[in-house]
Amino acid sequence: xxxxxxxxxxxxxxxxxxxxxxxxxxxxxxxxxxxxxxxxxxxxxxxxxxxxxxxxxxxxxxxxxxxxxxxxxxxxxxxxxxxxxxxxxxxxxxxxxxxxxxxxxxxxxxxxxxxxxxxxxxxxxxxxxxxxxxxxxxxxxxxxxxxxxxxxxxxxxxxxxxxxxxxxxxxxxxxxxxxx
Amino acid sequence: xxxxxxxxxxxxxxxxxxxxxxxxxxxxxxxxxxxxxxxxxxxxxxxxxxxxxxxxxxxxxxxxxxxxxxxxxxxxxxxxxxxxxxxxxxxxxxxxxxxxxx
Amino acid sequence: xxxxxxxxxxxxxxxxxxxxxxxxxxxxxxxxxxxxxxxxxxxxxxxxxxxxxxxxxxxxxxxxxxxxxxxxxxxxxxxxxxxxxxxxxxxxxxxxxxxxxxxxxxxxxxxxxxxxxxxxxxxxxxxxxxxxxxxxxxxxxxxxxxxxxxxxxxxxxxxxxxxxxxxxxxxxxxxxxxxxxxxxxxxxxxxxxxxxxxxxxxxxxxxxxxxxxxxxxxxxxxxxxxxxxxxxxxxxxxxxxxxxxxxxxxxxxxxxxxxxxxxxxxxxxxxxxxxxxxxxxxxxxxxxxxxxxxxxxxxxxxxxxxxxxxxxxxxxxxxxxxxxxxxxxxxxxxxxxxxxxxxxxxxxxxxxxxxxxxxxxxxxxxxxxxxxxxxxxxxxxxxxxxxxxxxxxxxxxxxxxxxxxxxxxxxxxxxxxxxxxxxxxxxxxxxxxxxxxxxxxxxxxxxxxxxxxxxxxxxxxxxxxxxxxxxxxxxxxxxxxxxxxxxxxxxxxxxxxxxxxxxxxxxxxxxxxxxxxxxxxxxxxxxxxxxxxxxxxxxxxxxxxxxxxxxxxxxxxxxxxxxxxxxxxxxxxxxxxxxxxxxxxxxxxxxxxxxxxxxxxxxxxxxxxxxxxxxxxxxxxxxxx
Numbered sequence: 001x002x003x004x005x006x007x008x009x010x011x012x013x014x015x016x017x018x019x020x021x022x023x024x025x026x027x028x029x030x031x032x033x034x035x036x037x038x039x040x041x042x043x044x045x046x047x048x049x050x051x052x053x054x055x056x057x058x059x060x061x062x063x064x065x066x067x068x069x070x071x072x073x074x075x076x077x078x079x080x081x082x083x084x085x086x087x088x089x090x091x092x093x094x095x096x097x098x099x100x101x102x103x104x105x106x107x108x109x110x111x112x113x114x115x116x117x118x119x120x121x122x123x124x125x126x127x128x129x130x131x132x133x134x135x136x137x138x139x140x141x142x143x144x145x146x147x148x149x150x151x152x153x154x155x156x157x158x159x160x161x162x163x164x165x166x167x168x169x170x171x172x173x174x175x176x177x178x179x180x
Numbered sequence: 181x182x183x184x185x186x187x188x189x190x191x192x193x194x195x196x197x198x199x200x201x202x203x204x205x206x207x208x209x210x211x212x213x214x215x216x217x218x219x220x221x222x223x224x225x226x227x228x229x230x231x232x233x234x235x236x237x238x239x240x241x242x243x244x245x246x247x248x249x250x251x252x253x254x255x256x257x258x259x260x261x262x263x264x265x266x267x268x269x270x271x272x273x274x275x276x277x278x279x280x281x282x
Numbered sequence: 283x284x285x286x287x288x289x290x291x292x293x294x295x296x297x298x299x300x301x302x303x304x305x306x307x308x309x310x311x312x313x314x315x316x317x318x319x320x321x322x323x324x325x326x327x328x329x330x331x332x333x334x335x336x337x338x339x340x341x342x343x344x345x346x347x348x349x350x351x352x353x354x355x356x357x358x359x360x361x362x363x364x365x366x367x368x369x370x371x372x373x374x375x376x377x378x379x380x381x382x383x384x385x386x387x388x389x390x391x392x393x394x395x396x397x398x399x400x401x402x403x404x405x406x407x408x409x410x411x412x413x414x415x416x417x418x419x420x421x422x423x424x425x426x427x428x429x430x431x432x433x434x435x436x437x438x439x440x441x442x443x444x445x446x447x448x449x450x451x452x453x454x455x456x457x458x459x460x461x462x463x464x465x466x467x468x469x470x471x472x473x474x475x476x477x478x479x480x481x482x483x484x485x486x487x488x489x490x491x492x493x494x495x496x497x498x499x500x501x502x503x504x505x506x507x508x509x510x511x512x513x514x515x516x517x518x519x520x521x522x523x524x525x526x527x528x529x530x531x532x533x534x535x536x537x538x539x540x541x542x543x544x545x546x547x548x549x550x551x552x553x554x555x556x557x558x559x560x561x562x563x564x565x566x567x568x569x570x571x572x573x574x575x576x577x578x579x580x581x582x583x584x585x586x587x588x589x590x591x592x593x594x595x596x597x598x599x600x601x602x603x604x605x606x607x608x609x610x611x612x613x614x615x616x617x618x619x620x621x622x623x624x625x626x627x628x629x630x631x632x633x634x635x636x637x638x639x640x641x642x643x644x645x646x647x648x649x650x651x652x653x654x655x656x657x658x659x660x661x662x663x664x665x666x667x668x669x670x671x672x673x674x675x676x677x678x679x680x681x682x683x684x685x686x687x688x689x690x691x692x693x694x695x696x697x698x699x700x701x702x703x704x705x706x707x708x709x710x711x712x713x714x715x716x717x718x719x720x721x722x723x724x725x726x727x728x729x730x731x732x733x734x735x736x737x738x739x740x741x742x743x744x745x746x747x748x749x750x751x752x753x754x755x756x757x758x759x760x761x762x763x764x765x766x767x768x769x770x771x772x773x774x775x776x777x778x779x780x781x782x783x784x785x786x787x788x789x790x791x792x793x794x795x796x797x798x799x800x801x802x803x804x805x806x807x808x809x810x811x812x813x814x815x816x817x818x819x820x821x822x823x824x825x826x827x828x829x830x831x832x833x834x835x836x837x838x839x840x841x842x843x844x845x846x847x848x849x850x851x852x853x854x855x856x857x858x859x860x861x862x863x864x865x866x867x868x869x870x871x872x873x874x875x876x877x878x879x880x881x882x883x884x885x886x887x888x889x890x891x892x893x894x895x896x897x898x899x900x901x902x903x904x905x906x907x
Contacts, residue, residue, distance in 0.1 A: 004184030014192050021196055021219050025203035030211040037215050044222055045269045050183060051233040056241045059248060065235060070250050075259045079266045090208050090275045091886050092879065098890050099205035101208030103198040105897035110194035113904060122187045126236030137238050148244050153249045165259030205890045278883030
């Protein structure tokens with residue numbers, strides 16, 4: 001019974017994930033694409049939950065969906081209506097064919113590998129305890145095994161913040177100069 | 181474990197990644213390209229979480245959290261660029277931005 | 283002593299050539315002429331010494347070989363620089379150095395005011411050396427070396443007047459045709475080495491194949507060389523053109539010596555030819571064809587030297603008939619007498635040409651005999667000898683060949699008939715020449731341009747040498763009168779026993795018939811050209827065009843090759859070879875142009891490149907696992 005339920009949830013979440021990803025890529029209005037991405041993020045969070053990654057799922061919704069996507073929406077709103085006329089055209093003649101081929105190749109390779117490994121290595125998830133994926137476990141790892149990653153990530157964030165300020169200030173500076 | 185085995189997550193992640201890649205390669209608006217990059221990053225995150233569950237260790241989740249942080253920083257910079265372009269009334273079309281041509 | 287004489291004979295002309303070349307312009311032109319003449323006379327003296335030495339020995343012992351060093355040593359094959367002095371080679375040595383020294387002495391006067399006189403005498407000495415090397419060689423390899431060197435000397439001397447393009451072209455023509463003969467000879471030598479492992483005469487004649495394809499091919503190859511060198515059909519077209527050279531050159535090389543090298547070759551290698559009967563009969567047939575054809579062409583020529591050249595071709599045809607039918611001593615005898623009277627004819631003509639400042643057309647030279655009686659007499663002697671009138675030299679030698687041909691069945695009889703017709707033609711064209719040029723009233727041109735040389739008809743050196751040759755033409759034939767005495771045949775017998783000898787009545791019959799034919803020819807010529815009883819017939823175009831041989835060769839060799847090269851150039855060289863070069867460069871250009879479209883500055887295509895690279899790398903990593 002539980003298996004069946006899980007499968008159902010999985011299928012719904014996966015379908016939503018794929019549909020929203022396709023929507024992001026295909027909509028002409030970037031606003032709608034951003035909204036579709038939010039849906040994508042939400043369905044991914046559900047999948048994370050199915051994989052016992054509770055902290056990560058929460059982080060996904062809060063950080064990604066709450067902060068990053070909101071920033072996106074602000075910028076899109078700021079830029080105004082940028083609906084594209086013909087989103088797929090332009091570029092060299094071989095672009096579409098090449099892109100489909102490359103993407104298809106990567107997909108095919110992954111599926112082949114999965115096919116080769118199915119039934120062995122990929123089919124036996126380890127038994128996990130109750131505290132798997134809990135904040136304490138994550139926190140402990142961050143502060144012990146992966147301390148360096150933790151610290152470097154904070155530096156990256158700092159650099160990004162500074163960069164954002166510089167980009168914004170630079171533009172303001174120039175606009176100030178351009179006015180008579 | 182109940183539900184689908186890990187290989188289904190891997191396949192799903194691959195399809196998501198391919199979709200994101202196609203979006204990067206085939207759309208002209210930098211905003212959409214940035215969103216597609218986000219899709220690709222999320223696909224990678226899904227894969228990481230799935231393998232973390234497979235191995236029974238949270239290292240994959242640590243990696244996924246770091247990826248999220250980096251994605252956020254990258255979006256900041258990218259959007260800053262796009263805003264700067266928009267402020268200067270540059271066409272938001274990557275095909276027109278070709279000074280790298282040579 | 284004989285060996286020493288052989289070496290002296292061979293090396294004196296070489297020393298002269300080298301000395302003249304090295305001395306360059308430091309010595310006077312006269313001096314080089316004297317050096318050349320005296321060394322050749324010295325060589326003649328050495329040849330006489332060798333001859334006397336041989337005379338003193340019994341016939342079986344008359345083969346002397348002397349080796350300087352091993353010239354070529356390759357694996358099991360060793361070829362020495364060996365000279366052979368035997369009956370046959372000493373006869374040739376005497377002829378070459380004797381007639382050669384007379385002609386070189388003649389050139390002292392003929393070439394007197396030439397700028398390039400030194401070069402001339404150097405080349406003449408080189409030629410004498412080469413010819414001696416050829417006849418004194420003890421193995422076929424040295425003979426081939428001499429063969430090639432006489433070809434070289436011929437080329438150098440025909441093209442002596444370097445500023446005249448006609449002379450250069452004639453020299454090239456002679457050389458190329460002789461090169462063909464050299465090639466066939468070389469092939470024959472290869473076959474000989476394969477079958478016998480050696481090339482010296484004694485060994486080769488003993489061990490070469492007695493019959494079969496190899497024997498035929500060997501003889502055929504040697505015959506090819508002989509035909510080219512002796513200007514027989516079909517490799518004869520170079521000889522008339524070779525008259526571009528100075529007259530002494532025509533006398534020495536193209537009458538007396540070089541063109542007879544082919545006959546010498548056949549006589550020397552008669553064993554090889556007897557092993558291949560077909561080829562020997564072929565040689566006789568070629569000789570017969572040539573003697574008639576050349577006689578017909580000579581009837582219509584208007585250049586005095588060309589008439590004598592065609593006459594040479596015809597007479598060598600007689601020698602080929604003799605050698606091809608197996609009458610070797612007769613052929614050698616005719617070779618000797620022919621050297622005398624043909625050189626005489628050329629040199630006498632040269633006196634007339636020299637006196638009229640280089641004019642060679644017989645219509646313009648007409649009647650000059652009245653102004654030059656001495657020349658007229660010696661020319662008459664030469665002509666009578668040529669036609670074969672008793673008791674002049676040609677009578678004895680030519681008729682003996684015809685007589686021997688009766689000894690060879692119906693094949694020989696056919697050739698006999700051709701030979702008699704040839705005798706008629708000889709009388710006709712020879713006396714046409716004599717009557718036109720040396721009898722009758724002098725033409726206006728002759729009268730105007732004739733200038734005596736210090737009161738005489740020509741320089742002294744020219745006059746006395748011609749006189750000696752005239753005497754030889756008178757008495758030289760008496761050396762052998764076949765039914766009565768034949769010392770020459772006996773002398774040559776150990777070396778080349780003939781396989782065709784004539785009986786007495788055959789000799790009388792042949793002599794009588796050919797003498798009558800000759801006299802008939804003289805009578806016809808007299809009635810047309812001297813007594814003017816009948817008008818001269820119009821020249822037949824076929825004869826005037828020399829039977830279209832030149833045109834045939836032009837078509838077969840030149841035109842076809844030219845169109846072949848043109849076709850190859852258009853279809854192979856330009857598109858493939860030149861085109862491949864431009865194709866390489868344009869391929870590079872094209873490739874780089876196509877590749878540069880990848881640098882279009884579009885972020886999207888760079889992203890595509892990234893994705894493609896990832897796809898490939900994934901495969902690599904998977905495969906490596």
